[in-house]
Amino acid sequence: MVRRRLSEASFGLWLNTPALAAILLLIGYPILYSLWISFHRYNLKRPNLFRFIWLENYWSILASDEFWSSLWITLLFTALAVAVVIALGVLIALLLNESFPGRGFVRMIVLVPWAIPPVVNGLMWQWIYDAKVGALNGLLVSLGFLTSYRGWLSDPTSALLALVTAHVWNALPFAVILLLAALQTIPGELYDAARVDGSGGWHLFLHVTFPWLAQPLLIVLILQTILAIRVFDVIYVLTAGGPGTATTTLTWQTYLTTFDSLDFGLGNAYAYIVGIITMGLALIYFRLLYSRGEFEL
Amino acid sequence: MSILKHRSGAQAQRRRTVLLSLAGAVVAAYFLAPFSWLLITSIMTEREALSTPIHWVPEKPTLVNYLSFFAPSGTRSIVGSRAAENTLPGIRNSFVAASGTAALNLVLGTLAAYAFARLRFPGRTLLMFLHLGSRMVPGIALIVPLYLVIQRLGLLDNLLALIITYLTFTLPFTIWVLKSYFQGIPRDLEEAALIDGCTWARMVVRVLLPTAAPGLVAAAMFAFMTAWNDYLFAVILTSSMAAKTAPAVVAGFATDVTTERTLMAAGGVLAVIPPLVLAFLFQRFIVQGLAAGAVKG
Numbered sequence: 001m002v003r004r005r006l007s008e009a010s011f012g013l014w015l016n017t018p019a020l021a022a023i024l025l026l027i028g029y030p031i032l033y034s035l036w037i038s039f040h041r042y043n044l045k046r047p048n049l050f051r052f053i054w055l056e057n058y059w060s061i062l063a064s065d066e067f068w069s070s071l072w073i074t075l076l077f078t079a080l081a082v083a084v085v086i087a088l089g090v091l092i093a094l095l096l097n098e099s100f101p102g103r104g105f106v107r108m109i110v111l112v113p114w115a116i117p118p119v120v121n122g123l124m125w126q127w128i129y130d131a132k133v134g135a136l137n138g139l140l141v142s143l144g145f146l147t148s149y150r151g152w153l154s155d156p157t158s159a160l161l162a163l164v165t166a167h168v169w170n171a172l173p174f175a176v177i178l179l180l181a182a183l184q185t186i187p188g189e190l191y192d193a194a195r196v197d198g199s200g201g202w203h204l205f206l207h208v209t210f211p212w213l214a215q216p217l218l219i220v221l222i223l224q225t226i227l228a229i230r231v232f233d234v235i236y237v238l239t240a241g242g243p244g245t246a247t248t249t250l251t252w253q254t255y256l257t258t259f260d261s262l263d264f265g266l267g268n269a270y271a272y273i274v275g276i277i278t279m280g281l282a283l284i285y286f287r288l289l290y291s292r293g294e295f296e297l
Numbered sequence: 298m299s300i301l302k303h304r305s306g307a308q309a310q311r312r313r314t315v316l317l318s319l320a321g322a323v324v325a326a327y328f329l330a331p332f333s334w335l336l337i338t339s340i341m342t343e344r345e346a347l348s349t350p351i352h353w354v355p356e357k358p359t360l361v362n363y364l365s366f367f368a369p370s371g372t373r374s375i376v377g378s379r380a381a382e383n384t385l386p387g388i389r390n391s392f393v394a395a396s397g398t399a400a401l402n403l404v405l406g407t408l409a410a411y412a413f414a415r416l417r418f419p420g421r422t423l424l425m426f427l428h429l430g431s432r433m434v435p436g437i438a439l440i441v442p443l444y445l446v447i448q449r450l451g452l453l454d455n456l457l458a459l460i461i462t463y464l465t466f467t468l469p470f471t472i473w474v475l476k477s478y479f480q481g482i483p484r485d486l487e488e489a490a491l492i493d494g495c496t497w498a499r500m501v502v503r504v505l506l507p508t509a510a511p512g513l514v515a516a517a518m519f520a521f522m523t524a525w526n527d528y529l530f531a532v533i534l535t536s537s538m539a540a541k542t543a544p545a546v547v548a549g550f551a552t553d554v555t556t557e558r559t560l561m562a563a564g565g566v567l568a569v570i571p572p573l574v575l576a577f578l579f580q581r582f583i584v585q586g587l588a589a590g591a592v593k594g
Contacts, residue, residue, distance in 0.1 A: 102318055
């Protein structure tokens with residue numbers, strides 16, 4: 001009835017109004033406000049110096065060593081985390097799509113890390129990596145791989161890898177669930193047809209499963225990339241950006257600038273740069289989706 | 298000949314089942330092991346947890362850590378009494394915030410998703426990009442201006458502030474999942490109901506939503522988990538136990554060296570139980586809801 005009274009166009013817009021209002025108020029306005037702040041010299045420690053300085057914050061960021069170092073660490077962390085999540089995610093989803101005794105149980109267990117808040121996750125891994133009474137040291141020593149306990153979080157390389165491991169464990173279920181759901185939509189006839197043609201195993205995977213999985217994989221890739229670039233809680237609890245700056249990602253650098261140095265102008269400029277990088281990556285992925293001609297908004 | 302062939306086929310089948318089950322066991326172990334360490338720590342005495350070489354099985358398992366949350370004034374009140382007092386109210390607050398977020402997501406998400414799935418209206422593509430684009434913004438970039446918005450609304454230290462904040466972060470994904478799910482439902486059902494004289498709202502409640510149940514459950518679970526897991530916004534937008542959520546409480550005692558490790562572990566386990574129970578209950582729906590929706594293309 002409503003549809004008859006209102007035109008389809010205005011009805012469609014009306015239905016979007018509540019969601020749009022919430023997003024504009026709590027994301028749209030803050031985005032514009034922080035853009036405005038990023039054009040100012042605005043340090044809470046020296047509030048008198050507040051003034052409009054155009055892009056100066058951005059130039060000083062681009063000229064700083066901290067930026068390039070944290071950009072590199074962000075890219076390294078993101079590439080590692082996303083690659084491992086995608087690889088393990090595909091393998092585990094493929095496994096859970098087969099039938100074997102205990103599958104129902106494993107499907108439940110996969111959800112465990114999903115239900116663990118990143119803060120608790122950080123705490124949990126902190127004790128696993130602990131230099132004195134950590135489970136990792138205990139395990140490796142009792143298996144004979146290590147002769148003495150190591151401080152996993154005090155070495156730059158192992159700290160970054162430890163962070164990736166903790167993040168991957170937490171982020172993996174989301175990828176597995178999405179990929180498993182995608183696998184379940186593959187029509188059985190496709191496999192039957194391919195089998196009649198005499199293909200099996202790898203051939204089936206490459207010519208039936210993979211093409212079908214391509215689009216969901218890109219979606220998982222986008223979501224996981226965003227997740228990895230935004231990672232914050234687990235750094236906060238596990239490494240606090242250290243040792244030194246070994247795990248100081250752009251997000252952590254933004255946090256330090258904003259809440260440690262209280263330099264809101266510079267901090268917001270950092271945040272904008274993180275946003276632009278995320279957006280750039282997402283656009284590349286979207287282009288891939290579109291170029292496959294299978295994506296419709 | 299044919300019997301022989303059959304038998305080797307059955308053998309291959311059996312070997313395959315064994316291999317798959319083994320792989321399943323490895324996956325289950327990977328997801329369970331880190332969490333088990335948290336569980337084990339939580340039922341140890343502090344002395345045992347800090348002893349080397351580490352104990353994999355507690356000598357004298359104890360529930361005293363858990364009991365101190367329910368009777369914070371008991372014998373253990375000296376070690377981290379604040380943490381003990383705040384954990385259960387924190388979990389309650391988390392539950393209210395996450396359920397509120399999930400419920401509002403379903404209402405606003407259904408309206409917007411219906412429009413995207415069924416109606417042609419101006420700015421449709423632009424709006425969808427806006428929704429997806431809002432996911433690209435790093436949370437850290439929004440926190441300062443968002444704080445100011447919430448302050449102006451008079452909602453600081455109020456669970457409502459957390460609910461509307463989480464709502465904006467989760468809506469894009471909800472809309473996307475529901476839109477895809479609705480698109481998979483034949484229009485005939487709706488049209489029949491409308492011709493029978495149902496109002497649009499009645500048709501949605503009576504016909505569309507029951508058909509879309511798995512999609513709704515999946516979307517609600519994702520919103521619930523995102524809200525439950527957040528730390529950054531909870532810690533900035535709340536200041537007292539009126540609205541502090543579980544991750545904020547846990548992070549509070551994670552950075553406080555006086556709190557006993559075993560007590561923290563027990564708190565961490567408690568904070569994980571509610572989302573874990575929900576995830577287990579709705580596991581089937583989650584995969585189903587996504588299979589018909591988000592990942593199909």
